[in-house]
Amino acid sequence: KNQVEQSPQSLIILEGKNCTLQCNYTVSPFSNLRWYKQDTGRGPVSLTIMTFSENTKSNGRYTATLDADTKQSSLHITASQLSDSASYICVVTTSGYSTLTFGKGTMLLVSP
C-alpha cells in the first residue's frame, strides 16, 4: 500500500530560526515528490517538485532534498518568518497515474 509518513507532527520554532521537516514514503512506481504549504483553511500551494534524478531543489528560503534510494525527503526552512506558520505536506506521485499520495502534514508554528 502506498504511504507517506511525515515527522514531526507539529513543531514550534522561534522566528529567525531554521527547521527541517521529514518525509518517508513507500510509493511505487515513483514519479515525483512534491512539498506543499497549506495555510489554515486555504488550499495547498506548491513549493517544490522533484523527480527521481533530482537530489535538491530550492524555492527561496525553502530547500527540499530527495534520497530515492532510502525513499526519504526533507524540507529545510531557513531564517523562518511568522508567515511560514502553516501545514507542510509531502506528496508522492505514482508514475503514469493520477494518484497522489498525501502525507498528513507537519504543522509549523513560528513564534515571535
Place this chain on the structure above:
Amino acid sequence: DSGVTQTPKHLITATGQRVTLRCSPRSGDLSVYWYQQSLDQGLQFLIQYYNGEERAKGNILERFSAQQFPDLHSELNLSSLELGDSALYFCASSPYPTADTGELFFGEGSRLTVL
C-alpha cells in the same frame, strides 16, 4: 491566487440532505481533481475528470458523484449526507491528463458542515 475558483466557500446542512459543490479550473486546464480533507487527515483523492470524461477514481463513496461540463467547470454532488462527510473539499486543476506531470493548482476549498 491559483486561478481555481470554488463555490460555495462554506456550507452548513443537515444529515440526509444533498449538496452540490462547484469548481471552475484555471483557464485552459483540462483536468479537474476533487479531494476531501477531514480533520487531522491528509487529502484523500476522490475523482478526476479530463476534458469532460472521468479519468481516475479514488475513494469516492457511492453517495457522491461528479461531472465535468463542456465549459470544463466541474460539480461534486454529495447526497444522503452523514455527519462524517463534514470536511474541506478541494478542487485542483492541471493542463495534463495525469497528475504525475506538472503542477496541480488548488482552489481555496469548500467547507461542508453536516449537522
